[in-house]
Amino acid sequence: MNQPQQPSIAVIGLGLLGASLGMALRGGACRRIGWTRRANIRRWALDCDVLDATDDDVETVLQEADLTLIALPIPEIISFLRRHAGAWRPGTVVSDLGSVKSGVMAAARESLTGRGVHFVGGHPMAGTEKSGPESAFPELYANADVFVCPFPDSPEFAVERVEAFWRSIGTRTTRIPADRHDDLVAHTSHVLHILASALAVSILDAPDERTKQERFSGCATGFRDTSRIASSNPLMWREIIEANRSAVLRAMGDFELCYEKMKKMIETGDFNAFEREFAHGKLLRDSWIEYKNR
């Protein structure tokens, strides 16, 4: 690879998130370098203008990077940091796109300390129920919120490099400590996947064929949307929830309080209270929709 003049951004992993990132950076001010395990996907990335350059050897890519974005599953981010910690140039900044930050940041601290390489965690609130490079699209991150998780002693320039990158592709960034982030996403994302999966099973795994047929007919757009994320990748969600178990259990507890409260209203026939509670949820959700569309 020739040395570029522009800042070089390395994208590691070209699944839905990594490949969409390369597409979102098209025509921008940076040189997009990157790497993924499968050689045919690396070739596809060059052919389809997802990357400007790649190399068979990942460490050659890392050595050129001013900013590295690791877009791998959580266990692989951790093993990647451990295996390749010595490859980065001192002064470079490394970030990731993992859905849970505590384990990744502990691994970064352990692997990169003393090397002059600065890790700042990142997590874009973007994705679909699909996965793989074939599901990637350039607008995935449009208008998304991105959480940026520095260490308490992260140098300001490193945090700003990560924030500036995300803002350059039209996202909004929020700084948040890793533990606070993990509790947050357990509530806003992880618990939803458990709910969607449990309801898909409880509705569609019917006790007999006739009921199953009727349930398939009886599900409409409400079911389609409420259960959409139950069609997500099972391994990926196992890894995310495994990496964030205690926060996920707390978020499940918070959901259960609200659920049990509504159930009690139905059991006791207090439908005035039920209507008020439903209106409360509607008001909250409608104000969230307004916030996202602002």
Added chain:
Amino acid sequence: MNQPQQPSIAVIGLGLLGASLGMALRGGACRRIGWTRRANIRRWALDCDVLDATDDDVETVLQEADLTLIALPIPEIISFLRRHAGAWRPGTVVSDLGSVKSGVMAAARESLTGRGVHFVGGHPMAGTEKSGPESAFPELYANADVFVCPFPDSPEFAVERVEAFWRSIGTRTTRIPADRHDDLVAHTSHVLHILASALAVSILDAPDERTKQERFSGCATGFRDTSRIASSNPLMWREIIEANRSAVLRAMGDFELCYEKMKKMIETGDFNAFEREFAHGKLLRDSWIEYKNR
């Protein structure tokens, strides 16, 4: 109103469901007559080609109908049947679009028996989180499933008239007894509204302002879709769940079994089992998507 030559279909109530029905019937082989409480909406329906004719007096409309479709909230369907039972011509067929059938059909049995007027319950699995005539659109029923609930002694011609009507606007019909229908929709629709509402409250009604701000940022497309129906009309959903309380509580129990099973796997750290269960839900939902797109 002049007597028409084509069969006359009366639509009673011009909210989302009734007005969309008038739009779906545009250019069809029937004469669309109808009525709704507010005179300005009756005028709007004529101006916007939602109805071919209306009248200030609802009973004048009912007297002309070969098939009447009552698209009102459940308590109003029941009071409408009681108040206007004497207005229909003998031999005519009356149906409705209510989400719960048992109460409506008991009221129909009580009000219409001995009058030669045939009631057959109906329920299209179509709707959005919006309501009112301003939310209506002609494609609402495209490819929808519609449940048709006859009495055990309903004459075949009456059931077929209702089925033929629904098929004429591109829906699929399934015959099902009222009690079986009510258990079915408690599972495929009603329980989802309680889940969506409980999770909207549990996520967005945060303990403090900073957490609330972070939760608003942290919710993305997964939350948007999983919670969409929490933005539905609170009064309408109070009435539906109130009318179907025991079946809704059964459906909640079925959901809780699946939810508690997944929770136990997370608590005990059995993530192999969790991944298998998530894959099971994905398989079921993916096969439902295939069924709906067939």
